[in-house]
Amino acid sequence: MAKEKKLVQSITARDEDFAQWYTDVVREAKLCDYSGVKGCLNYLPNGYAIWENIQANLDKRFKETGVQNVYLPVLIPESLLQKEKDHIEGFAPEVAWVTKGGEEPLQERFCIRPTSETLFCDVWSKTVQSYRDLPKVWNQWCSVLRWEKTTRPFLRSREFLWQEGHTIHATYEEAEERTLMMRDVYKDFVENDLAIPLVTGKKTPSEKFAGAEDTYTIEALMHDGKALQSGTSHFFGNAFADAYGISYSDKENKLHSVYETSWGLSTRIIGAIIMVHGDDSGLVLPPHIAPVQTRVVPIAQHKEGVLDKANELLAALKAAGYRAEIDDSEKSPGWKFSEQEMLGIPTRIEIGPKDIENGQVVIVRRDTREKIVVALDEIETRLSEILEDIQKALFEKAKAFRDSHIHTATNMDEMKDIAENQIGFIRAMWCGDDACEEAIKDQTGGVTSRCIPEEQEEISNVCVCCGKPAKHMVYWGKAY
Amino acid sequence: MAKEKKLVQSITARDEDFAQWYTDVVREAKLCDYSGVKGCLNYLPNGYAIWENIQANLDKRFKETGVQNVYLPVLIPESLLQKEKDHIEGFAPEVAWVTKGGEEPLQERFCIRPTSETLFCDVWSKTVQSYRDLPKVWNQWCSVLRWEKTTRPFLRSREFLWQEGHTIHATYEEAEERTLMMRDVYKDFVENDLAIPLVTGKKTPSEKFAGAEDTYTIEALMHDGKALQSGTSHFFGNAFADAYGISYSDKENKLHSVYETSWGLSTRIIGAIIMVHGDDSGLVLPPHIAPVQTRVVPIAQHKEGVLDKANELLAALKAAGYRAEIDDSEKSPGWKFSEQEMLGIPTRIEIGPKDIENGQVVIVRRDTREKIVVALDEIETRLSEILEDIQKALFEKAKAFRDSHIHTATNMDEMKDIAENQIGFIRAMWCGDDACEEAIKDQTGGVTSRCIPEEQEEISNVCVCCGKPAKHMVYWGKAY
Incomplete structure (x- = not known):
């Protein structure tokens, strides 16, 4: 333990x-x-x-x-x-x-x-x-x-x-x-x-x-x-x-x-x-590039027929083209769940004696932890839908996070305030002068220009730093 | 020219x-x-x-x-x-x-x-x-x-x-x-x-x-x-x-x-x-690993409909899973044939106005240069058969060559004679002593032990070099 x-x-x-x-x-x-x-x-x-x-x-x-x-x-x-x-x-x-x-x-x-x-x-x-x-x-x-x-x-x-x-x-x-x-x-x-x-x-x-x-x-x-x-x-x-x-x-x-x-x-x-x-339970991998898309976890695997049925399911999933594996180790289900979550495997499939009796399995999403009961004979089509849902949900969640962390600054006080009190990108105008980039970096604790986006918007007509005429709207941010 | x-x-x-x-x-x-x-x-x-x-x-x-x-x-x-x-x-x-x-x-x-x-x-x-x-x-x-x-x-x-x-x-x-x-x-x-x-x-x-x-x-x-x-x-x-x-x-x-x-x-x-x-015309690639398995060569490609039909064929081949390409350059057919042969592409498909009229193409094998007339609507299945035939023929040809170049030596005179006048592997008994390996190398202009095969055969009971009791039958040869 x-x-x-x-x-x-x-x-x-x-x-x-x-x-x-x-x-x-x-x-x-x-x-x-x-x-x-x-x-x-x-x-x-x-x-x-x-x-x-x-x-x-x-x-x-x-x-x-x-x-x-x-x-x-x-x-x-x-x-x-x-x-x-x-x-x-x-x-x-x-x-x-x-x-x-x-x-x-x-x-x-x-x-x-x-x-x-x-x-x-x-x-x-x-x-x-x-x-x-x-x-x-x-x-x-x-x-x-x-x-x-x-x-x-x-x-x-x-x-x-x-x-x-x-x-x-x-x-x-x-x-x-x-x-x-x-x-x-x-x-x-x-x-x-x-x-x-x-x-x-x-x-x-x-x-x-x-x-x-x-x-x-x-x-x-x-x-x-x-x-x-x-x-x-x-x-x-x-x-x-x-x-x-x-x-x-x-x-x-x-x-x-x-x-x-x-x-x-x-x-x-x-x-x-x-x-x-990633989250507090570990890695979260997008299904499109996850090395393993689903892990079958047998429940009460010592009971007759469970491991056989779980392996049968695994074989069917592999044959259908899924990147699938099984955890038939002697660890407890709780430990197995934690490990699958830590590794970021997008779904796990729980299958125990009752599930087998009812001709079903429980698919658990890594991202939301939602449990989805699926009939055994529908799993091959349902799993692919669930994986696509996860793929989309991950993008939407990350997009919502990004969109809510784009700030706008029109002068250096705002720029400094955002750099100190907020996280995320800062949109601000720039004159095109290297010296202003340097000054911004110095005065904001390391904010640098990330890029000049194609889609320009004239937030103001002067540089956020020197006040001279602006040439570009720039995305700024602290960077790795 | x-x-x-x-x-x-x-x-x-x-x-x-x-x-x-x-x-x-x-x-x-x-x-x-x-x-x-x-x-x-x-x-x-x-x-x-x-x-x-x-x-x-x-x-x-x-x-x-x-x-x-x-x-x-x-x-x-x-x-x-x-x-x-x-x-x-x-x-x-x-x-x-x-x-x-x-x-x-x-x-x-x-x-x-x-x-x-x-x-x-x-x-x-x-x-x-x-x-x-x-x-x-x-x-x-x-x-x-x-x-x-x-x-x-x-x-x-x-x-x-x-x-x-x-x-x-x-x-x-x-x-x-x-x-x-x-x-x-x-x-x-x-x-x-x-x-x-x-x-x-x-x-x-x-x-x-x-x-x-x-x-x-x-x-x-x-x-x-x-x-x-x-x-x-x-x-x-x-x-x-x-x-x-x-x-x-x-x-x-x-x-x-x-x-x-x-x-x-x-x-x-x-x-x-x-x-x-490889042969005198260049590289010969086995179909299983050839980057391109077939190259479509339009004949009289300036004539109406030829390039269209050739490209249609190419698309069909690609859709069927073949690694295929087309040579629609302005070079002459002869030059195109030479290049395809030099590159070792296992087959080329010649398609000209007459072929189109007759609903056929000519598949030319790189290994034998055999020309095979194939109906256009059979090409997808026939090509895969031809590629498999080539794959097998290449192996059989190489195996026949190898088998006819395995010689047997029971004493140093034979060993030296083979090394001087023949090419290929030499099978000979060995006592297990490094010194005999050295001596063989010195006396044969660089013949070295290649391996001790699993399938042993007692060609004689003494070492080909020193005449002491033999331990192994060894494949010998000059090596890269």
């Missing part, structure tokens, strides 16, 4: 200490833990299975837009990294350097990729010649390494898993279209499959990616009111093409620079799933 | 210069190329797509046996790598060392993983306590790095992609069973999906993995008569468990060491696909 209690007690209440709650959920749901390599994570089976489903789902969407997967080396020669000035300035301070290979010191050192624009450019500079070779729409699933000082599971770690897409195009318009297309793919995926509502838009110059002309972002609101940058799509114009010498000849044999984009989404998004949907 | 000729001419004949033919196929089929990082490969879309299908196929088989995927760090602290003596001796000379992270020199250097036994052991030493925690049956898909001096595309490169499975068990028997189970999974996959017949067995002590008690291998015969070690499964006994302190308490609370296994298959296997099935 001591062990059973431990599981239920070991989670901090979410609204008592959000950071501790997060750490507790990650640990108790066995998603990941710190490895012996400082700042690097072990992605454990429960956590990695979520990532596998994210991969499968996103990769399918990528391929529908013509993306081809590749794999380029984990190492980047220093000379190659240095060709694009803004890029090296952005990344050099946080890369790990390989200086010895085998028994020999290296003539040139290599860094472990922090991102791979430079490698993709290197391939293309050697192989792209004519308009017939364009576009290239490539992507790789890999890990990258950035020598971060402070780390948190999924949110910030030295090594993390991600996909990085890189594309080159003949025209400015086509590259810009691809940048926006991938932002839309992310938005569609995150909203529909992860049930996380987003605010999207362009990054301000000070927040954009090192070397990019424009960075588009998807921003999600966590339950503690902080924003999480959840995916980005960058438009580079000709900058990399020129630095790395990627050009093509058109039909008239005239030479042009190519236009480039890149876009990435990482295991950080697992942190968003936890912090948007 | 110059360009069209180039494609066809640029491949060396396979039997004229096998190594050059291999290089040509890899280049012309655009599978991979060398990156700017010496000895590292760029896995290009056509090559990576094969790997993706291998992954999907193998991963499914893994999961059916209870494997869970994880991801552990790319870096290994030197102190961790050094805990198992045989292992560090095997790998230390060929690892790359990270000595600087960000702006700071590191207190302890890290190597980029050459294989991850040490990391898996580290996780388990901290988390496994009771028999309830066992077994652990984990796997990761990742890249590893070994600082090789000479490299060849897919066959040997500094960085390569693979999966590495690692498991721990309560008993010797269960671990041994898992070792053999994974060897069987590889065999089943390679024979049935890659159409490559295998010779399987145990490695001799001198050829086994650094730190392993037993290494089981699957060995394939390439068209030039050399063997390729295509996958290995290792049984470690308690060696790693003891070095890393992984123990569990049983039901009576008594402490025991765990038993460990690991098993891996890499992108090297793509080299085997090329070298077993």
Whole structure:
């Protein structure tokens, strides 16, 4: 019994200490833990299975837009990294350097990729010649390494898993279209499959990616009111093409620079799933990406016929295409329920002697704890409806939370007041000056610009900070 | 026309210069190329797509046996790598060392993983306590790095992609069973999906993995008569468990060491696909793992209705679940045929005005070049039969080749004669002494033991080398 209690007690209440709650959920749901390599994570089976489903789902969407997967080396020669000035300035301070290979010191050192624009450019500079070779729409699933000082599971770690897409195009318009297309793919995926509502838009110059002309972002609101940058799509114009010498000849044999984009989404998004949907009982996974959608829990399983019937049900569910499993361990039903809730499995199916007698089961929703009695011969269709209901309910709940945590500020007093007393996004006008962004950050305890949304609204006609004419309405917030 | 000729001419004949033919196929089929990082490969879309299908196929088989995927760090602290003596001796000379992270020199250097036994052991030493925690049956898909001096595309490169499975068990028997189970999974996959017949067995002590008690291998015969070690499964006994302190308490609370296994298959296997099935026209891909199973080639596509009908056919094939594409470029049919053959696409479907008039198409097999006239309304069922025929024919052809290239030697003169004048495997008896293996290698220009097969046959009762009593029948061969 001591062990059973431990599981239920070991989670901090979410609204008592959000950071501790997060750490507790990650640990108790066995998603990941710190490895012996400082700042690097072990992605454990429960956590990695979520990532596998994210991969499968996103990769399918990528391929529908013509993306081809590749794999380029984990190492980047220093000379190659240095060709694009803004890029090296952005990344050099946080890369790990390989200086010895085998028994020999290296003539040139290599860094472990922090991102791979430079490698993709290197391939293309050697192989792209004519308009017939364009576009290239490539992507790789890999890990990258950035020598971060402070780390948190999924949110910030030295090594993390991600996909990085890189594309080159003949025209400015086509590259810009691809940048926006991938932002839309992310938005569609995150909203529909992860049930996380987003605010999207362009990054301000000070927040954009090192070397990019424009960075588009998807921003999600966590339950503690902080924003999480959840995916980005960058438009580079000709900058990399020129630095790395990627050009093509058109039909008239005239030479042009190519236009480039890149876009990435990482295991950080697992942190968003936890912090948007989780509750005091642990993880809550959206059915679309839950590694297990339902867990069958036999009640009074020692009684004759119960385990047989439960396993029969499991087999039927699997055959119908559900990701299903059974907990036929010797633990008590109460312990089993707690564990299923901690793991965030969207539904459990309770089946005991009385249920069998009545030809029914009880489906319990993870999100609302609602108990739904379902006839055994209807379960295959009913379960899919219930899972879809959960998927929608999670999104609606998160959307209502987000919508009720968007505030508006027209001057710095309001801005400071909201930053101090409220949580969530702040909408406010901005003149376009970096200095005002700095000032806002300083005076509000760390509020930064999250994005300039496409749908602009003129809240006022002056900058919230300096009072000069405003150029943009910006979403601001404290961020992870 | 110059360009069209180039494609066809640029491949060396396979039997004229096998190594050059291999290089040509890899280049012309655009599978991979060398990156700017010496000895590292760029896995290009056509090559990576094969790997993706291998992954999907193998991963499914893994999961059916209870494997869970994880991801552990790319870096290994030197102190961790050094805990198992045989292992560090095997790998230390060929690892790359990270000595600087960000702006700071590191207190302890890290190597980029050459294989991850040490990391898996580290996780388990901290988390496994009771028999309830066992077994652990984990796997990761990742890249590893070994600082090789000479490299060849897919066959040997500094960085390569693979999966590495690692498991721990309560008993010797269960671990041994898992070792053999994974060897069987590889065999089943390679024979049935890659159409490559295998010779399987145990490695001799001198050829086994650094730190392993037993290494089981699957060995394939390439068209030039050399063997390729295509996958290995290792049984470690308690060696790693003891070095890393992984123990569990049983039901009576008594402490025991765990038993460990690991098993891996890499992108090297793509080299085997090329070298077993390829021919003078290029790559030949087995339908089960071909990224594209059929390519529709419209004939006289400028004529009214041809492209419409070809695209209609493509849509129908895709809807029926085939991996299909169309070549509606402006190249000539001859060029299109050559390209489809070079890429190894198992079938092409020719459809022109006359075919449309007759309500038929012509399916051309890549392996035999046989042309099969099929009624348009039967194509969906016929194509799947043809693809299965190709899959079987590729295996049978490779098996006939292998079977006709297994020789038997009963003394060193025969051994040397075969090594000099024949290609393929040599079956010969061995006393079990390392010195005889060395002597055979020296006297035959590099023939090494490939494996001790399960099915033993007493060819003679003395060692082929020293004449002392023989212990095993061994498959020998020159190897990649």
